[in-house]
Amino acid sequence: MKLLLKNGTVIDYASNFQDKADILIEDEKIIDIDKEIKMDADKIIDCTGLYIMPGMIDMHCHLREPGGEHKETIETGSKSAVKGGFTTICPMPNTKPTPDSAIVLSEIIDKAKKVGLCNILPYSSVTKGEKGEELVNFEEQLKAGAIAFSDDGMPVENARMIREAMIKTNKLGSFVSEHCEEKSVSKGAINAGKIAEELGVEGVLPEAEEIMAARDIVIAETNKLHTHICHISTKTTADTIRSAKQRGVNVTCETCPHYYSFTVEEVLKKGVNAKMNPPLREEKDRKAIIEALKDGTIDCIVTDHAPHAEEEKAQGLAKAPNGIVGFETALAATITNLVDTGELTLLEMCKLMSYNPAKLLKIDKGEIGVGKIADLTIFDKDREYIYTKKDIVSKSKNSPFIGEKLKGRVKYTIVNGQIVYEEER
Numbered sequence: 001m002k003l004l005l006k007n008g009t010v011i012d013y014a015s016n017f018q019d020k021a022d023i024l025i026e027d028e029k030i031i032d033i034d035k036e037i038k039m040d041a042d043k044i045i046d047c048t049g050l051y052i053m054p055g056m057i058d059m060h061c062h063l064r065e066p067g068g069e070h071k072e073t074i075e076t077g078s079k080s081a082v083k084g085g086f087t088t089i090c091p092m093p094n095t096k097p098t099p100d101s102a103i104v105l106s107e108i109i110d111k112a113k114k115v116g117l118c119n120i121l122p123y124s125s126v127t128k129g130e131k132g133e134e135l136v137n138f139e140e141q142l143k144a145g146a147i148a149f150s151d152d153g154m155p156v157e158n159a160r161m162i163r164e165a166m167i168k169t170n171k172l173g174s175f176v177s178e179h180c181e182e183k184s185v186s187k188g189a190i191n192a193g194k195i196a197e198e199l200g201v202e203g204v205l206p207e208a209e210e211i212m213a214a215r216d217i218v219i220a221e222t223n224k225l226h227t228h229i230c231h232i233s234t235k236t237t238a239d240t241i242r243s244a245k246q247r248g249v250n251v252t253c254e255t256c257p258h259y260y261s262f263t264v265e266e267v268l269k270k271g272v273n274a275k276m277n278p279p280l281r282e283e284k285d286r287k288a289i290i291e292a293l294k295d296g297t298i299d300c301i302v303t304d305h306a307p308h309a310e311e312e313k314a315q316g317l318a319k320a321p322n323g324i325v326g327f328e329t330a331l332a333a334t335i336t337n338l339v340d341t342g343e344l345t346l347l348e349m350c351k352l353m354s355y356n357p358a359k360l361l362k363i364d365k366g367e368i369g370v371g372k373i374a375d376l377t378i379f380d381k382d383r384e385y386i387y388t389k390k391d392i393v394s395k396s397k398n399s400p401f402i403g404e405k406l407k408g409r410v411k412y413t414i415v416n417g418q419i420v421y422e423e424e425r
Contacts, residue, residue, distance in 0.1 A: 008047030055087025055375030067096025
């Protein structure tokens with residue numbers, strides 16, 4: 001099958017290209033890119049006024065299956081992802097059972113292939129059952145298809161164990177993606193400070209993130225290892241990582257759209273739909289995250305898509321589980337709060353949401369070029385709308401972006417040369 005994309009503006013960070021061009025796709029691959037392609041095709045999409053970027057890659061999300069299908073399934077999560085323009089997603093291992101063996105990991109991969117909407121590359125846990133007591137067989141897990149390793153919301157607290165895990169995974173050409181949270185100072189519902197006091201809930205100390213990020217950087221620096229730090233949210237964490245990178249430490253990190261879109265004050269308006277871990281911080285932190293995105297301290301934008309059923313979120317601020325859905329708002333939140341404000345260019349956005357994640361994961365994606373697999377996100381940068389609960393195709397609806405005016409809408413998502421999402425007209 002031949003698919004021809006006409007008159008779109010192609011943005012590709014790898015080649016530093018941003019210009020009008022046609023793209024011809026045959027079966028899975030891009031076979032031609034030119035100013036004007038005059039050729040018959042099985043389907044022609046007029047992309048006038050639209051932008052075409054390498055398919056977005058989310059290297060940190062949660063699909064809940066197996067064990068949490070009332071929140072999300074691999075199928076519903078995939079539908080949400082492709083509506084948001086993601087062509088590759090990497091689910092975290094906090095499922096029941098945990099993918100700490102080749103058997104469980106293979107079952108998740110097989111189910112994802114049957115759904116077949118987007119590329120799903122799951123993480124293995126670092127420890128058995130994410131209990132922090134016994135390391136998994138890293139080599140076996142990689143052979144079974146693990147993209148990398150994480151204990152996600154249950155960080156490896158034992159320094160000797162995380163050091164061993166980092167050494168072993170690095171030797172195998174992989175890495176540990178660490179949710180940095182020092183549990184002894186992390187108890188609470190929202191960021192510690194005035195809002196927590198006003199609402200009468202215990203506050204999460206920012207040091208919870210900062211202490212563990214510093215610990216992992218020390219281990220990486222001393223042993224000349226790569227470490228990846230999840231969803232950073234504070235100015236101190238950003239400063240610590242920036243300093244480490246300047247010293248030559250092989251540390252990479254990510255953040256999420258909510259950390260540069262909102263502050264803890266959003267909890268006053270959105271309640272439990274603005275509760276996540278790490279929590280929303282202060283304005284100084286939000287600004288610091290933006291600066292860290294601009295200067296390259298932060299390598300990737302991820303969603304941390306974390307669906308929860310409405311009855312779970314309805315338990316109140318103190319008891320409600322942490323997490324928000326994020327696939328369907330990530331692109332628009334980034335355009336609205338970074339690109340449209342002049343903080344990032346579209347090429348820089350492309351780097352953070354496509355190119356860098358592909359390089360970190362060591363997958364042949366994140367670029368537009370002849371011979372490349374046709375994973376593409378096509379969007380209307382200037383489309384304004386109010387995001388509503390009815391817009392959400394995820395099984396869960398826990399989003400602080402509900403009611404927000406956003407700019408940027410995904411029109412088509414193409415995976416392996418196939419149109420897997422097309423906006424309803």
